[in-house]
Amino acid sequence: QVQLVESGGGSVQAGGSLRLSCAASGHTYYMYYMGWFRQAPGKEREGVATIYTYSDTRGRTYYADSVKGRFTITQDSAKNTVYLQMNSLKPEDTAMYYCAGGRVDYIGDLLVADKYTDWGQGTQVTVSS
Numbered sequence: 001q002v003q004l005v006e007s008g009g010g011s012v013q014a015g016g017s018l019r020l021s022c023a024a025s026g027h028t029y030y031m032y033y034m035g036w037f038r039q040a041p042g043k044e045r046e047g048v049a050t051i052y053t054y055s056d057t058r059g060r061t062y063y064a065d066s067v068k069g070r071f072t073i074t075q076d077s078a079k080n081t082v083y084l085q086m087n088s089l090k091p092e093d094t095a096m097y098y099c100a101g102g103r104v105d106y107i108g109d110l111l112v113a114d115k116y117t118d119w120g121q122g123t124q125v126t127v128s129s
Contacts, residue, residue: 002026002118004099009123012089016127020084022099022120031101034082036073037113038095038125045098047111049073051082062110067093089127096122 008020022034035050051073052060061073072085082099102116109115 004120
């Protein structure tokens with residue numbers, strides 16, 4: 001069983017920064033990718049960023065176009081923790097942010113929510129204008 005626990009959400013003004021953390025525990029050996037997704041009220045869950053966490057080639061990252069250049073996903077493999085550094089936040093970034101893990105086989109699926117098997121409870125990010 002896998003547990004993913006997010007932290008670091010909060011409220012910030014536009015242009016500000018937040019760092020989210022996701023600590024993974026349990027049988028995580030099959031989670032080749034760990035990613036961040038978000039869901040705003042009335043909208044579908046969307047992929048934000050993901051990072052390859054398996055083997056010596058760990059560290060490859062992928063981002064949604066809407067956050068490229070503003071968000072950075074990183075990993076501390078010793079702590080089994082993934083981070084999402086969010087800079088230059090905009091009101092449209094307001095959402096519940098979820099950490100997810102899974103074995104995703106196709107590059108086109110890396111930011112597709114239903115390709116991830118394990119999910120955290122989410123942490124709220126609110127950006128005011």
